[in-house]
Amino acid sequence: MALSLPRDVVVRIKEETDIVDVVRRYVTLHAAGSAFKALCPFHREKGPSFHVHPSRQIYKCFGCGEGGDVISFLMKVEGLSFPEAVETLARPLDIDLARYLAEDEGEGERLAFHRANDAAVKLWQEAFWSERGEAARGYLRERGFGDEVARRYEIGWAPPGGGWLVEALAREGVSQDLALRAGLFGQRGAEPPFAYFRGRIIFPIRNVAQRVAGFGGRLLGQGEPKYLNSPESAYFSKGRLLYGFASSRIAIARLKTAILVEGYLDLIALAQAGFANGVATCGTAFTADQARLLRRGCPTVFLLFDGDRAGLGATVKGCQTALAQGLEPRVARLPQGEDPASLLQTRDAAALGEILSRASGYLPFLRELVEERGGTRVAKERAVRRALESIAQVPDPIRQAYLLQETAELFGIGLGILERESARLHGDGRQAAVRGGADADAAGGASGTAAPGPSRPVAPAGPWLDRAAVEAVMFAHALRDDTGRAAGELLRLRAERACATSEGDLLRGEMLRWQAARAAGEEAPPGRFVQAEWHEFSAAYRCFVADLLAGDLVPERGDFVKAVRDGHERLETDAERERRRAAAAR
Numbered sequence: 001m002a003l004s005l006p007r008d009v010v011v012r013i014k015e016e017t018d019i020v021d022v023v024r025r026y027v028t029l030h031a032a033g034s035a036f037k038a039l040c041p042f043h044r045e046k047g048p049s050f051h052v053h054p055s056r057q058i059y060k061c062f063g064c065g066e067g068g069d070v071i072s073f074l075m076k077v078e079g080l081s082f083p084e085a086v087e088t089l090a091r092p093l094d095i096d097l098a099r100y101l102a103e104d105e106g107e108g109e110r111l112a113f114h115r116a117n118d119a120a121v122k123l124w125q126e127a128f129w130s131e132r133g134e135a136a137r138g139y140l141r142e143r144g145f146g147d148e149v150a151r152r153y154e155i156g157w158a159p160p161g162g163g164w165l166v167e168a169l170a171r172e173g174v175s176q177d178l179a180l181r182a183g184l185f186g187q188r189g190a191e192p193p194f195a196y197f198r199g200r201i202i203f204p205i206r207n208v209a210q211r212v213a214g215f216g217g218r219l220l221g222q223g224e225p226k227y228l229n230s231p232e233s234a235y236f237s238k239g240r241l242l243y244g245f246a247s248s249r250i251a252i253a254r255l256k257t258a259i260l261v262e263g264y265l266d267l268i269a270l271a272q273a274g275f276a277n278g279v280a281t282c283g284t285a286f287t288a289d290q291a292r293l294l295r296r297g298c299p300t301v302f303l304l305f306d307g308d309r310a311g312l313g314a315t316v317k318g319c320q321t322a323l324a325q326g327l328e329p330r331v332a333r334l335p336q337g338e339d340p341a342s343l344l345q346t347r348d349a350a351a352l353g354e355i356l357s358r359a360s361g362y363l364p365f366l367r368e369l370v371e372e373r374g375g376t377r378v379a380k381e382r383a384v385r386r387a388l389e390s391i392a393q394v395p396d397p398i399r400q401a402y403l404l405q406e407t408a409e410l411f412g413i414g415l416g417i418l419e420r421e422s423a424r425l426h427g428d429g430r431q432a433a434v435r436g437g438a439d440a441d442a443a444g445g446a447s448g449t450a451a452p453g454p455s456r457p458v459a460p461a462g463p464w465l466d467r468a469a470v471e472a473v474m475f476a477h478a479l480r481d482d483t484g485r486a487a488g489e490l491l492r493l494r495a496e497r498a499c500a501t502s503e504g505d506l507l508r509g510e511m512l513r514w515q516a517a518r519a520a521g522e523e524a525p526p527g528r529f530v531q532a533e534w535h536e537f538s539a540a541y542r543c544f545v546a547d548l549l550a551g552d553l554v555p556e557r558g559d560f561v562k563a564v565r566d567g568h569e570r571l572e573t574d575a576e577r578e579r580r581r582a583a584a585a586r
């Protein structure tokens with residue numbers, strides 16, 4: 001997504017948004033001194049190690065290390081990109097991003113597209129709850145769905161005919177041309193446009209930025225196709241979206257698992273039964289893009305597909321996709337002829353919980369299928385080959401090794417043979433391709449821009465002193481001294497020295513930029529200055545700086561300059577000792 005916002009717009013958004021208000025929407029905050037504490041939304045914990053500092057407008061978790069400002073919080077908790085997070089925060093502030101976006105035609109088009117979809121959601125919902133929607137409401141009620149969940153998932157009704165939509169959208173200020181581009185209308189030749197969805201129950205599909213990207217429509221009554229999705233476009237690609245993800249993602253991040261189902265109604269049935277971590281494919285096989293979406297928030301995915309032959313096939317493929325993207329698949333098997341929605345219509349949540357708790361790994365599932373097909377040698381051979389092919393695509397070599405071992409045990413084959421065969425498969429180069437793809441994605445992932453790369457230990461902690469720790473204390477004092485004197489002192493004293501970590505090097509570079517800017521009239525203190533652009537770097541760098549700003553390395557008051565000088569003394573003494581030791585060793 002191309003979006004370049006002037007730095008002062010980003011700073012303004014950060015200054016006019018209270019991080020406490022935003023974080024409070026996700027976790028319960030308790031005041032503790034000058035900060036707030038909460039249970040971390042990014043990892044599971046019993047005691048609160050997640051801190052929010054209103055004075056510095058940052059958060060920091062001392063359990064998992066995550067830290068940053070309101071933008072990175074939103075990026076992390078909602079899985080948004082930097083521009084998506086900025087846009088979300090700008091909305092309630094009445095900051096007109098369109099002014100900046102207008103220069104980029106694609107972005108202007110995207111906003112218009114979402115505006116058209118929002119209008120359609122509203123109109124179809126009105127139709128659903130009006131007299132016209134009686135049949136649609138009756139159908140859902142009959143299948144066990146209540147009004148609450150229908151409203152929560154914004155279910156709509158696109159009446160047959162559809163001429164009314166053309167007029168209603170015009171009243172909402174959506175032009176015919178825009179409605180056509182957004183896939184709300186279709187057109188054949190020179191005929192007048194017609195409503196794309198007619199006589200269908202409508203499921204709005206929201207993307208990770210919570211915007212309506214497109215729709216799924218289920219035909220009420222007889223006809224084909226039973227399900228219809230919005231046409232594919234630059235803004236709607238069903239293979240890259242997961243239905244329900246927008247509302248489930250927090251539960252998914254918290255529980256570290258997701259439940260994958262195939263249908264819109266399956267997903268809604270899960271939510272109604274209290275399973276908040278469900279997602280559904282939008283009428284496609286589970287794709288690598290969808291797996292990568294999930295991987296941002298959780299390591300494990302339960303596949304809960306129909307209990308028929310087609311469902312089993314989809315389960316095998318889904319497991320392979322999950323494994324290749326570094327997810328751990330678990331197979332939950334429904335009784336023959338049932339889908340999640342039908343099961344929950346006749347049985348309660350506990351019954352489904354029981355099925356999920358009996359879910360097996362991919363390899364035991366393959367073994368089970370062999371047994372169900374008579375346990376013949378041919379069926380076993382085929383299953384082992386399938387297992388090996390899947391394992392070859394697993395990005396983590398350690399997991400690969402364990403999976404091979406598991407295959408050997410489950411199918412009674414020597415591990416050596418499996419390893420040889422697996423090595424041969426690797427030789428195809430297929431695995432390298434898959435791994436390259438996954439890594440490229442991880443690098444560009446939620447943190448955004450520059451590839452983070454591993455932290456470089458320039459000078460590993462020697463026997464004398466943990467240099468990185470001493471430097472951290474110095475940096476922390478320099479950043480917390482709003483007068484900027486401690487920062488100036490650090491830059492002067494350490495001008496000729498390499499930092500102990502690559503994050504330290506980056507931070508010093510940013511502090512040098514601050515120094516130059518200050519000379520040119522910049523008023524922001526160093527701590528705030530380096531925060532303004534920390535999104536340009538890796539998440540590791542942002543967490544490193546957040547730690548310095550929020551950590552307990554520094555008292556609120558004190559002689560910041562002296563602390564920097566003391567740290568420098570210690571580092572110099574240590575370096576001298578190291579030099580002497582090296583000389584003695586020669």
Ligand SMILES: [Zn+2]
Pocket residue numbers: 040041042043050061062063064065066
């Ligand atoms: Zn945490």
